[in-house]
Amino acid sequence: MDRRTFLAGTMTSSVMAAASATTAVHASAAESAPAGLTKATLPTPALVVDLEAFEANVNKLADHCREAKVGFRPHAKTHKCPAIAQRQMAAGAKGICTATVPEAEAMAAAGIRGILLCSPIVDAGKIGRMVALASGGADVMLAVGSERQAKLLAEAAEAARVDMAVLVDLDVGDRRTGSLPGEPAVELAKIIGRFKRLHIQGVQAYAGHASHTVGFEKRLETSRIAMLKAAETKLLLQKAGFDAKILSGGSTGTYNIDSAIDGVTELQVGSYIFMDVDYRRIGGKDGQAIYSDFRPSLTVLTTVVNATHADRVTVDAGTKALDTTTANLPQAKDWSGLTYTKAGDEFGALTSEGGKLPALGDRLEFIVPHCDPSVNLYDRLYACRGEKVEAIWPVAARREFAKA
Numbered sequence: 078m079d080r081r082t083f084l085a086g087t088m089t090s091s092v093m094a095a096a097s098a099t100t101a102v103h104a105s106a107a108e109s110a111p112a113g114l115t116k117a118t119l120p121t122p123a124l125v126v127d128l129e130a131f132e133a134n135v136n137k138l139a140d141h142c143r144e145a146k147v148g149f150r151p152h153a154k155t156h157k158c159p160a161i162a163q164r165q166m167a168a169g170a171k172g173i174c175t176a177t178v179p180e181a182e183a184m185a186a187a188g189i190r191g192i193l194l195c196s197p198i199v200d201a202g203k204i205g206r207m208v209a210l211a212s213g214g215a216d217v218m219l220a221v222g223s224e225r226q227a228k229l230l231a232e233a234a235e236a237a238r239v240d241m242a243v244l245v246d247l248d249v250g251d252r253r254t255g256s257l258p259g260e261p262a263v264e265l266a267k268i269i270g271r272f273k274r275l276h277i278q279g280v281q282a283y284a285g286h287a288s289h290t291v292g293f294e295k296r297l298e299t300s301r302i303a304m305l306k307a308a309e310t311k312l313l314l315q316k317a318g319f320d321a322k323i324l325s326g327g328s329t330g331t332y333n334i335d336s337a338i339d340g341v342t343e344l345q346v347g348s349y350i351f352m353d354v355d356y357r358r359i360g361g362k363d364g365q366a367i368y369s370d371f372r373p374s375l376t377v378l379t380t381v382v383n384a385t386h387a388d389r390v391t392v393d394a395g396t397k398a399l400d401t402t403t404a405n406l407p408q409a410k411d412w413s414g415l416t417y418t419k420a421g422d423e424f425g426a427l428t429s430e431g432g433k434l435p436a437l438g439d440r441l442e443f444i445v446p447h448c449d450p451s452v453n454l455y456d457r458l459y460a461c462r463g464e465k466v467e468a469i470w471p472v473a474a475r476r477e478f479a480k481a
């Protein structure tokens with residue numbers, strides 16, 4: 078046994094116990110909210126989900142997929158929250174996509190089946206943890222984009238005597254992860270196919286360059302070019318003798334484009350449950366400037382904590398409460414004409430076109446620029462029906478950078 082195999086094997090057995098213990102318990106995904114808790118009494122800043130809009134989004138996507146006869150395996154990178162994953166599964170999802178090993182572990186611990194790890198992992202520790210999940214009875218699949226990843230996965234799987242399902246990850250234009258489509262992908266599949274513990278189920282193709290393309294026609298063209306490469310590659314794999322049934326891809330911006338492409342079997346949509354400013358500005362199918370297929374359901378609730386100046390007020394949500402790393406800024410919900418500007422780690426400044434500003438102590442909600450990294454700043458989501466906090470949803474898998 079070489080050192081790599083030994084390490085993978087050690088990791089496998091130690092994590093396996095933890096994995097099977099957690100899967101047996103099926104962590105309670107939602108917590109009940111204290112009686113009488115309302116938006117007016119929540120400490121701010123707080124991350125709030127409007128259940129009416131959230132449920133409408135969950136159902137709309139599920140209905141669309143049912144009508145289009147395509148599956149969906151929503152992406153948990155958006156929410157990192159088993160309570161939400163359970164609702165997506167109840168709406169008919171085939172499983173849940175994850176971006177990190179801790180996300181996959183959190184979903185497995187909550188009893189979610191059909192977990193797909195979409196991101197490449199190329200170190201024995203992380204691969205050992207995925208194999209441990211499978212050994213503990215979790216239903217997991219990995220997107221594999223390199224020979225190195227295939228080899229490490231095969232070694233860990235062999236050491237644990239467990240079979241692993243894999244998708245060949247394709248780079249269909251965003252130049253981020255995966256093998257190039259066509260012959261290079263077939264070559265990678267042949268390498269994967271030589272490992273008897275690895276079983277190819279199909280391909281994964283996420284076209285990140287298409288999802289936020291502004292303007293529906295341009296988005297349609299970009300996504301079609303990308304996803305047709307993936308569909309062709311799936312056919313090439315089938316011709317080469319692989320049991321390639323799955324083509325997993327798509328996004329909130331392209332759900333109604335990709336679901337019409339022959340060969341696409343499931344959508345990896347993430348942001349549709351929450352929406353954000355970045356997505357709202359991509360434009361809708363009917364030419365509207367605002368993409369309104371899904372409703373904004375996620376906001377950061379803030380309080381005006383300073384009104385010293387006549388021309389601006391300060392809210393208690395700065396860069397620690399609202400991710401502002403993308404091109405767009407937070408947008409106030411239910412208040413027109415307000416502009417948010419960054420005012421440091423703890424604060425944001427509000428100015429008004431019409432001159433009307435909120436008063437000291439007023440509470441305002443902001444649609445976030447980009448939902449995934451904003452959620453990553455919080456431990457919990459407050460699920461609200463109207464003013465009432467109905468449940469607390471733990472964000473179970475916040476980014477884990479280093480944990481040996």
Ligand SMILES: Cc1ncc(COP(=O)(O)O)c(C=O)c1O
Binds near residue numbers: 328
């Ligand atoms: C691998 C993968 N699949 C799917 C998505 C789609 O997510 P969204 O619907 O939020 O654009 C993403 C987003 O970054 C992704 O990285």
